[in-house]
Structures are given as C-alpha cells and as structure tokens.
Amino acid sequence: MAGPMKMRATLAGGNTDLRVLMTHPMTTAQSKQPLHFIQNVTVKVNGKTVLEGEISQAVSRNPVFTFRLKGGAKGDKIEVSWLDNQGDTNKIESAVA
Amino acid sequence: MTRLCLVLAFFCVPALAQDSPFAKYQQMTAEGSPVELFELVGEELWKKPQGPNNVSLEKCDLGKGQGVLKGAYAALPRWFKDVDRVMDLETRLLHCMTTLQGRSREEGLKRPFGNADTPSEMEYLSAYVAGHSRGFKVNPGASHPKEKESYALGQKLFYVRTGLWDFSCASCHGEAGKRIRMSELPVLSEPKAARPLMATWPAYRVSNSTFKTMQWRINNCYRQMRTPEPDFGSETVNAVNMYLTATAKGATYRGPGTKR
Numbered sequence: 001m002a003g004p005m006k007m008r009a010t011l012a013g014g015n016t017d018l019r020v021l022m023t024h025p026m027t028t029a030q031s032k033q034p035l036h037f038i039q040n041v042t043v044k045v046n047g048k049t050v051l052e053g054e055i056s057q058a059v060s061r062n063p064v065f066t067f068r069l070k071g072g073a074k075g076d077k078i079e080v081s082w083l084d085n086q087g088d089t090n091k092i093e094s095a096v097a
Numbered sequence: 098m099t100r101l102c103l104v105l106a107f108f109c110v111p112a113l114a115q116d117s118p119f120a121k122y123q124q125m126t127a128e129g130s131p132v133e134l135f136e137l138v139g140e141e142l143w144k145k146p147q148g149p150n151n152v153s154l155e156k157c158d159l160g161k162g163q164g165v166l167k168g169a170y171a172a173l174p175r176w177f178k179d180v181d182r183v184m185d186l187e188t189r190l191l192h193c194m195t196t197l198q199g200r201s202r203e204e205g206l207k208r209p210f211g212n213a214d215t216p217s218e219m220e221y222l223s224a225y226v227a228g229h230s231r232g233f234k235v236n237p238g239a240s241h242p243k244e245k246e247s248y249a250l251g252q253k254l255f256y257v258r259t260g261l262w263d264f265s266c267a268s269c270h271g272e273a274g275k276r277i278r279m280s281e282l283p284v285l286s287e288p289k290a291a292r293p294l295m296a297t298w299p300a301y302r303v304s305n306s307t308f309k310t311m312q313w314r315i316n317n318c319y320r321q322m323r324t325p326e327p328d329f330g331s332e333t334v335n336a337v338n339m340y341l342t343a344t345a346k347g348a349t350y351r352g353p354g355t356k357r
Contacts, residue, residue, distance in 0.1 A: 004134055004137040006134060060303070062306060064128075064131055
C-alpha cells in the first residue's frame with residue numbers, strides 16, 4: 001500500500017506554487033530489490049490536466065516536487081497523482097490557499 | 098484559465114559554492130525534505146491502539162500533561178515525577194509503551210532504529226512529537242536536583258576519554274573549524290554551535306533516506322568512538338542529551354530537520 005502524500009498549494013505573485021511530498025522507495029537498478037519507481041506524475045487543476053511528467057529512477061527516495069502554475073485562484077482544486085512501474089498509484093487533493 | 102507549468106525541483110548534489118558551502122547545502126537539503134511524511138505516519142502510530150491493553154499513546158504524558166504535544170519536545174529532557182528520573186523523548190515514549198500499552202520493554206525495543214525501507218516506530222513517533230514544538234524555545238528541565246545531576250553527568254561524559262581509540266565527545270566536538278567531509282563538526286560545548294544543531298534534531302538524513310533520532314545520534318557517536326553500545330534510554334545517553342540540549346537552551350526549535 002502506498003504511503004502518505006502531502007501537498008501545499010499557495011498563491012504567490014499571481015502564480016500558484018505547489019509543493020508535493022510523496023512516499024516512495026524509488027528503488028533503482030543498483031539495488032538488489034525489484035525495480036520500483038514512480039513513472040508518471042500528473043497535476044490537475046479543477047479536473048483539467050495541466051502537467052504530465054515522466055520521471056525515472058534518477059529521482060530520490062521520498063521525492064519532493066515543486067511546481068509553479070501560472071495564474072490560479074483561491075479555492076482551485078488541485079490534484080496530484082503518481083503511477084509507478086508496478087502499477088501502484090496514489091493521489092492527493094487540496095484547494096489553493 | 099490557461100496555465101503554464103514550470104518543472105521541476107530536483108535535488109542533485111550541489112557543486113561547491115563560493116561562499117559558505119555548508120549553509121547553501123543545508124538550505125538545499127531542507128527545501129527537498131520529506132520530513133512531513135514521517136510526521137504523518139507518526140500521527141497514525143500515536144493514535145493507533147496497540148499492545149496487550151489495546152490503547153493508543155494519546156494519553157502519554159510527555160511532561161506537559163496527558164496527551165499534550167504542543168511544546169513538549171522543546172522542554173525535554175526533564176525530570177518525571179512518576180519515575181523519579183530524567184527522560185528524553187524516546188525514553189519517555191518507551192515508558193508510555195510499557196505502562197499505557199502494556200508492552201514489554203523488549204518488545205518496544207525490538208527495533209528502535211530502522212532503515213530506509215522500513216523506518217522504526219520510534220522514528221515515526223519522534224518526528225510526530227517533535228513537529229509539535231516548532232517555534233518553541235529549547236528549554237529542558239533545569240531546576241530539579243536530578244536534572245542538575247543529569248546535566249553535570251552529561252558534561253562530564255562529554256570530556257571523558259574512553260573506548261579503544263581513547264576518544265571523548267570533545268575529541269571531535271571540542272575545537273572550532275573541524276569537519277568531516279561536507280559536515281562541519283560543531284563545538285557542542287558552546288551555545289553558539291549547539292543551538293542550530295539541537296534546534297534541528299531529530300532529522301531526516303538525505304544521504305541514506307532515513308529518519309534519525311537523538312538516541313541514534315548519540316549511540317552512533319559512541320559506535321564511532323568504538324565503545325560498547327549504550328543501552329537505549331540509559332542514564333548515560335539521557336545525560337549526554339541533557340547536557341547538549343541545556344547548552345542549546347534558548348534556541349528556537351525548527352525541526353524535525355534535514356541533514357546531509
């Protein structure tokens with residue numbers, strides 16, 4: 001089961017700043033464990049996809065991402081989700097503050 | 098509304114900056130810290146009924162009253178009336194596990210220190226409790242005779258040379274300007290150096306993706322000094338912790354922190 005996620009979404013100077021924390025082992029090919037890493041990160045604003053990212057094993061364990069979205073308003077619903085190479089997935093939703 | 102997205106803050110090892118590489122490195126690691134995730138899991142564990150008594154730790158008295166978390170960590174270690182001894186956070190948590198939850202000391206200590214794949218219960222709980230002291234002044238107990246005794250013992254232990262290599266804490270932490278690779282060795286007998294350090298423990302270690310507690314930190318120093326491993330929650334470790342925390346008195350707690 002996927003561990004917790006945490007997100008902060010704040011308005012700053014006409015932009016929306018997101019800070020997202022994800023719990024994930026991000027196991028690389030160097031380790032003896034099965035390869036296990038987040039492949040896709042998706043950011044949605046009010047249900048509309050605004051960012052799709054492909055990431056790799058090069059990202060650290062328990063990754064932290066920051067995104068800056070142009071514009072935005074208080075109360076916008078932001079959803080960030082990830083999908084890893086083993087099919088596990090997790091998401092978090094919060095409103096812009 | 099259209100939005101453009103700017104990607105992404107990755108964290109690579111920084112090249113040596115011209116001015117104060119230590120400070121810059123610390124700032125960069127702090128920005129990418131997943132420490133809040135540990136607090137979230139810690140909260141679950143704090144509220145989860147466990148042990149033969151099937152109760153949570155929510156009634157645990159960390160010195161500010163039953164279940165009071167706000168500012169509790171910043172006021173530890175301190176003397177506890179019910180056990181008539183000085184306890185730091187982890188010692189007190191273990192005490193609550195045995196008294197409230199009815200677990201045995203052995204069971205509570207089966208795995209005090211975790212690893213990257215499976216952090217320990219103690220580590221999660223430390224993160225959760227310490228997180229409630231952000232913004233509080235570090236102010237360990239200093240009035241009870243046992244607290245004074247603990248401080249004096251800790252101070253003494255700081256300078257006692259021991260182990261195969263005849264090291265004391267002061268061998269590494271007693272002289273300004275020393276470092277090991279990218280880590281500065283703070284002079285922990287001086288408030289100026291002790292404050293920023295004690296204000297950020299317990300902490301997440303980015304180099305091995307683990308959350309580390311203060312008991313681990315002291316234990317590991319003793320391991321590097323090649324002494325036998327101190328008992329978890331022993332008077333020795335608590336005294337060293339008391340000395341370090343009291344030296345850092347007055348610092349604003351801003352942990353759980355992030356270390357190299």
